[in-house]
Amino acid sequence: MMSCVIFGAGKISRGFIGHLLYLSGIDFTFVEKFDSLVELINERKEYTVNILGNQDKNCVVKNAKALGFSDKEAISKAIAEADAVFDAVGGKNLGEIVPFLTAGIEEKAKRGGYLNIVTCENWKQPANILKEGIAESISEDAREYFENNVGITEAVIMRSAIESDKELLAIDPLVVNVQDYWELPVDSSRLKGDLPAIKGLKLISEFTGFLERKFYTYNAANGTTSYVGALLGYEKIADAAHDERILKILDGVYMETAQALSLKHNFPLEEQLAFTLTSKKKLQDYTIVDFIERNARDPLRKLGPDDRLVGSARLVDSYGIKPENLSIAIASAIYYKNENDEFANELGRMRREHGVDYILENVCKIDPQGNIAKLVKEKIDMLKKEGYINE
Numbered sequence: 001m002m003s004c005v006i007f008g009a010g011k012i013s014r015g016f017i018g019h020l021l022y023l024s025g026i027d028f029t030f031v032e033k034f035d036s037l038v039e040l041i042n043e044r045k046e047y048t049v050n051i052l053g054n055q056d057k058n059c060v061v062k063n064a065k066a067l068g069f070s071d072k073e074a075i076s077k078a079i080a081e082a083d084a085v086f087d088a089v090g091g092k093n094l095g096e097i098v099p100f101l102t103a104g105i106e107e108k109a110k111r112g113g114y115l116n117i118v119t120c121e122n123w124k125q126p127a128n129i130l131k132e133g134i135a136e137s138i139s140e141d142a143r144e145y146f147e148n149n150v151g152i153t154e155a156v157i158m159r160s161a162i163e164s165d166k167e168l169l170a171i172d173p174l175v176v177n178v179q180d181y182w183e184l185p186v187d188s189s190r191l192k193g194d195l196p197a198i199k200g201l202k203l204i205s206e207f208t209g210f211l212e213r214k215f216y217t218y219n220a221a222n223g224t225t226s227y228v229g230a231l232l233g234y235e236k237i238a239d240a241a242h243d244e245r246i247l248k249i250l251d252g253v254y255m256e257t258a259q260a261l262s263l264k265h266n267f268p269l270e271e272q273l274a275f276t277l278t279s280k281k282k283l284q285d286y287t288i289v290d291f292i293e294r295n296a297r298d299p300l301r302k303l304g305p306d307d308r309l310v311g312s313a314r315l316v317d318s319y320g321i322k323p324e325n326l327s328i329a330i331a332s333a334i335y336y337k338n339e340n341d342e343f344a345n346e347l348g349r350m351r352r353e354h355g356v357d358y359i360l361e362n363v364c365k366i367d368p369q370g371n372i373a374k375l376v377k378e379k380i381d382m383l384k385k386e387g388y389i390n391e
Contacts, residue, residue, distance in 0.1 A: 011161035015176030047174030053287035079104025091123025098133035114193030151192035252325030
């Protein structure tokens with residue numbers, strides 16, 4: 001029987017990767033940092049995946065099991081016996097799993113065969129982070145096997161997983177509510193051998209274009225809706241995405257990124273604009289009860305030079321397109337407030353003590369006197385005049 005290892009046992013791991021593997025008849029084991037979650041999975045041995053808006057597809061995933069980080073030998077053995085390894089631990093935590101992957105690969109090298117590691121992270125170049133980390137620490141005995149037989153590649157996660165309410169959690173503390181989306185796009189160019197036959201698996205050879213298309217469409221739109229929505233006092237994404245004021249900005253963002261992506265990757269503008277409709281449909285889906293607070297969390301990272309807003313604006317600007325609407329989104333993010341978010345509090349402190357130019361230069365990493373920065377400051381003035389920003 002085929003088997004896989006999944007690092008992380010959070011909502012995406014349970015509600016997407018584990019769900020697809022279960023439906024594909026593939027045995028899998030979670031590897032999880034938090035012992036309480038490990039114990040809960042091993043105690044209950046099953047959990048429910050609710051498909052939002054399509055309850056006929058709800059599923060109980062059975063025979064669930066997990067290993068804790070203290071089970072080092074068992075983790076190495078599981079990796080050595082696996083046909084593939086997945087991770088969904090959060091990009092900033094990738095370094096923590098490198099020692100486990102390294103030890104597992106060294107054990108796998110004794111047995112032979114291929115092994116593919118598929119990153120499922122909303123993070124920049126997660127496969128490279130793992131590959132470089134493993135390369136630095138792998139034993140010389142296993143190095144040739146690692147270089148020739150281990151593929152480290154990336155997937156794009158386009159299914160949303162939403163926190164369940166207290167009533168559902170009381171019945172099943174592992175329950176996950178997920179979007180009715182089933183494709184798992186994976187970069188095929190970095191595979192060694194084959195992945196198991198997984199339901200929804202979509203192998204893509206021209207992955208960079210696909211990844212950028214998703215990131216600069218879905219993530220930019222999500223950031224725009226979240227930060228402008230926060231200024232307007234919304235709590236839920238779907239509610240904000242129906243506000244005509246936000247929709248006007250959102251449609252502008254879609255057009256700006258679509259034009260740039262069309263030019264960069266040489267595909268028809270009409271095709272990209274059609275793709276934007278799938279993003280808007282997801283944002284406006286009332287069955288996906290997703291909160292702005294969750295999506296706007298950590299604005300310091302999301303205002304980074306390569307992230308969803310500034311990265312999109314830089315892409316658009318590089319093709320001679322004025323990022324008017326993206327600049328509104330960036331301006332909104334700079335003024336995002338949430339007293340329960342330490343990063344939003346730090347952003348507020350920077351803004352009050354050092355000013356917007358400081359944030360543009362040190363967080364966004366753009367020239368405070370450059371084209372994008374000037375636009376952002378113009379939009380800040382506009383949002384203040386219109387009463388969106390009160391400070």
